[in-house]
Amino acid sequence: MAQNSKQLEAKSLLYYLARSKTCIGDGIFAGADLEGGEPVTTLKRPLIASLESERLKDTCANCFVWTEGSSLGSRLYVKEGTAVQACAGCRRFRYCSRVHTRRLPMISPTHNFQACQKAAWNRGHKHECKNLRPVGDKEIPKAVLGCMELLVRRKHKLIDDESWIMLQALDSHIDDFMQNGKYPGIELMAMGTSEFSATQNTFTKEFVAAMYARILSNALTLITPTFDPLGILIDPLLCHANHSCEPNAYVVMDGAQVQLRTLREVKKDEELYISYIDPTNPFARRQSELQERWFFTCKCIKCQQTINSDEDEWLIRPTAMPQNIKEMADMLLGKTDHEDEPANYVGDSAYERRAAAVQGEVFRLHEEAQRQADPAEAIETIESALRLCSQSLLWPVYRQPQPALRDNLIVNLLAAGKHELAWAHCAKRHRYITPKLYPQVYHPVRVVQTWQMAMLAQYLASTGTEVQPGVDMAVIAAVLIKAVTESAKTSHGVDSAFSRSVGEKYQEVETEILAKFGSRDVMESAVKAQERKMKEMGDMAEF
Ligand SMILES: [Zn+2]
Ligand SMILES: [Zn+2]
Ligand SMILES: [Zn+2]
Numbered sequence: 100m101a102q103n104s105k106q107l108e109a110k111s112l113l114y115y116l117a118r119s120k121t122c123i124g125d126g127i128f129a130g131a132d133l134e135g136g137e138p139v140t141t142l143k144r145p146l147i148a149s150l151e152s153e154r155l156k157d158t159c160a161n162c163f164v165w166t167e168g169s170s171l172g173s174r175l176y177v178k179e180g181t182a183v184q185a186c187a188g189c190r191r192f193r194y195c196s197r198v199h200t201r202r203l204p205m206i207s208p209t210h211n212f213q214a215c216q217k218a219a220w221n222r223g224h225k226h227e228c229k230n231l232r233p234v235g236d237k238e239i240p241k242a243v244l245g246c247m248e249l250l251v252r253r254k255h256k257l258i259d260d261e262s263w264i265m266l267q268a269l270d271s272h273i274d275d276f277m278q279n280g281k282y283p284g285i286e287l288m289a290m291g292t293s294e295f296s297a298t299q300n301t302f303t304k305e306f307v308a309a310m311y312a313r314i315l316s317n318a319l320t321l322i323t324p325t326f327d328p329l330g331i332l333i334d335p336l337l338c339h340a341n342h343s344c345e346p347n348a349y350v351v352m353d354g355a356q357v358q359l360r361t362l363r364e365v366k367k368d369e370e371l372y373i374s375y376i377d378p379t380n381p382f383a384r385r386q387s388e389l390q391e392r393w394f395f396t397c398k399c400i401k402c403q404q405t406i407n408s409d410e411d412e413w414l415i416r417p418t419a420m421p422q423n424i425k426e427m428a429d430m431l432l433g434k435t436d437h438e439d440e441p442a443n444y445v446g447d448s449a450y451e452r453r454a455a456a457v458q459g460e461v462f463r464l465h466e467e468a469q470r471q472a473d474p475a476e477a478i479e480t481i482e483s484a485l486r487l488c489s490q491s492l493l494w495p496v497y498r499q500p501q502p503a504l505r506d507n508l509i510v511n512l513l514a515a516g517k518h519e520l521a522w523a524h525c526a527k528r529h530r531y532i533t534p535k536l537y538p539q540v541y542h543p544v545r546v547v548q549t550w551q552m553a554m555l556a557q558y559l560a561s562t563g564t565e566v567q568p569g570v571d572m573a574v575i576a577a578v579l580i581k582a583v584t585e586s587a588k589t590s591h592g593v594d595s596a597f598s599r600s601v602g603e604k605y606q607e608v609e610t611e612i613l614a615k616f617g618s619r620d621v622m623e624s625a626v627k628a629q630e631r632k633m634k635e636m637g638d639m640a641e642f
Contacts, residue, residue, distance in 0.1 A: 114139050114359075119370060121398060122341040124270055127359070127371045135363040136541045136589030139348065139371060144355035145332040146262055148321045149245035152238050154329050159183050159195035161215035162354045165323050166195070173547075173554045174325055175604060176596040186216065186224070189231035191239075194219065223252040230295050239295075241330050242318070243288055246311045247296040249333065254301045265335035271309040272316045275394040285312050316393060319373075322352050324597040325547045332357065343372035343399040344385050351543055353595040360592075362539060372399070379536050380499045381411045383444035384462075390441075406445075409535075413493045417445070417454040424491045428453035431460055457491055465500040468507055474515040481508045485642035496527070497535040505532070505642075509551070518559060519566055523639040525552040530637030540582075541589035549586075550601065553579035557608070567636060573615070574629040577608045 112130050119126030133139065150158055157167040165174070166181050183193035194216040220228075227247060249266075252258045276282040289308040293299045298307075317338040318331035337350060337359060348371040351358050365371065376388045382405050389397050401408050420428070437443050437459020438452045445455040464484035471477040481504050488494040488501050496502070505524055512521035529552055537545035553576055560572035584605045587598040616622040 114371065116336075116339055119341050121343075121370065122395070125268065125339050126341040127336070127339055129361075129365045129367055129369050129371060132367050133361045133365045135361055135365075135539060137361050138592060139359040139361060140336070141356065141358045142334065142336070145319075145321075145334040145337065145357050146258070146266075147245050147249050147333040148330060148355075149241040149248070149332075150321070150330040151241055151328070155191065155193065157183060158193070158329055159215050160192035161194055161219040163321065163323070163329055163352070164195050164354065165327065165329060172557075173551045174323065175554075176324055176600040186228060188228040190236075191231050191234075192219065192224065223248060223255065223257050226255050227251045227296060230297055234295065240288070242311065242314045243292050243295070245318070245331060245333055246289075246292045246307070246314050249310065249314075250292065250296045250298040250302060250307065254296075254298050262335045265339070266310075266313070266333075269313050269317045269335075269338055271312040272394050273309060273312055275316075276312055282308075285315070319350060319375075322350075324351070324353055324591060324595060325550070326543060340371060340373045342375045342389065342393065342395075342397065344374060344376075344378040344397060344401040345399055346372045346374040346378065348373050349543055351591055351595075353591065353597065358592065360590075362542065377499070377503070379410060379497075379502065381458075382406050382408065384442040384499070385410075387440075387442040410498070412495055412498060413454070414495050415492050417448075417450040417493065420450070420453065420457075420491055420493060424457065424493075425453060428456045431456040435459065435463075437463070454493060457487065457493070461487055461504075462500050465504050465507070468504070468511075474511040477511045478508065478515060478517075481511065482642070489642050496531050502528070502532050502536060506548075513555070518555065518562075519564060520640075522552075522555055522559060522566060523636065525555055526633060526636035527638070527640045528552075530634055541586045543590045546583055546586045546590040549579055550583045553583055567632070567639075570632050570636070571625065571629055573608075574612060574625050575633050577605075577612050578626055578630060578633070580605045580608055 113133070114127050114130050116125045117128050118124075127139075129139070148163065150160060150163075154165065158165045164177055164181055164183075166177065166183055181195055183195050186192045186194065230247075249258070253263060273282065276285055286304075286308050289304065289311045292311060293302065293304065293307050302310075314331070314333055318333050319337060319340075320328050321330040321332045322328055334357070337357065340348065340350075340359065347363050347365050347369070348359055348361050350373055351360055359371065359373075361371070375393060376385055378385065378401070380388070382402060386397060386402065389395055401410070405411075432438060432452065435456065438455040440459060443455040443459040443462070445451040445458065461484050464480055464487075468477045468480040468484070471480060484504050485501065485508070488504075494501050505528055509521050509524050509528070512518070512524070525548075528548065533545050533548055539545070556572050556576035556579055559566060560576055564572070566572065580601065583601050584598075587595070587601050591597045612622055613619065616625055
């Protein structure tokens, strides 16, 4: 797209592409000394984005506003009443409607959601809409839809040469896919893609298969401003960002706009790395995920320490595990092969193999809980996993998957209406886990978790719940919202919809609190007292 290359030119001082010193192929390098939390580049939108099948139903396929699933107002940046309507042609993609236009009777229904639909139509949907119609309701994988859009737009000259060449510079990993036996599946998908997109006469079978493989192994996650995954994105520039488990950059989205921002100070000519996986996982799990999906052995600073970094720390030596856990581990060793999975590797001794078996079981429970749609069921699974961690005495609270289990527990407790218990886990996370895993106050995960906690505090304040004697949830909410207001400027940028919604909320809350206490001095001392209370509440949760 012309837009993309213009943006490339304008921002070329802050970054450049060059041969990576650590990975195969090119990487993105800092073109100047950069502070932490600085935007490196801002793209109006990624070249291609493709929503999960689930999200196609409730997310605008143009601006990616996710209209459902907001919990307790943590996605305040989504305007109230935002809804999506299906494209009348293919009925597959949905576009958002603006509330104010829907209230005007003189505007016909087809004009309700014109802006987003029109933009998507002109960007290329007009060339694929009719091809999608005969497919009906049949599910199409997101990588196929993304690949279709790519081929159709190129065929109709809606993707410029520069972007196209940059895309093809990405590794297709065809040999790796042949080796792991996935190539026949890729060929099949590529055939379908050619057919649906009616591009058989423009691109060869092999070309489409390579492009499809490239999408599978290079796509980044499409996200909301609060980091909820929505699908995949493919962009010739951003997909050149290489991986590190100790990343110095991250991708953040504001609607369709996508930014690469620094996570710490970066010197000129340093390579910029993002993380493809959860970098807080233990060494063996990171390595096996990267090997399986991206076909490489990570040699980043953290991985060079192998199992000697904090991510692999145990609270006690496996040899000191309690008798009942040892017995349980022995039972697992007979029943499962957790201990032989590369991702669970802890060490070769008998006790380390027992620890690996227990770890494998905890990760298995974590995955099971993620698949459970019923909050009550998920809560039960998660609590049994957390109990196992705690009884084994092995797990520091920040060792995975304990933090991930707790994150999921909070989500499910909120869904089940168990707000006070959710609060106890938020308070624990806030005190002991978040600062350890995300040391920068502007780390986007830290900002979003703090925001989620702030919104829960506000809810508890609104219902008048007395979580503990002497606790004033309204003041705690204000403290947390203020912290997010400050850090969001750096994590998301001052002008982002997220920062704006947080800022508006803070003004509202501050006015209320000031009115309640009468003066700033009285308010400040109340704030200090409540900050202490919040810290204490970090010890309320059972696990
Ligand atoms: Zn939209
Ligand atoms: Zn359509
Ligand atoms: Zn690594």
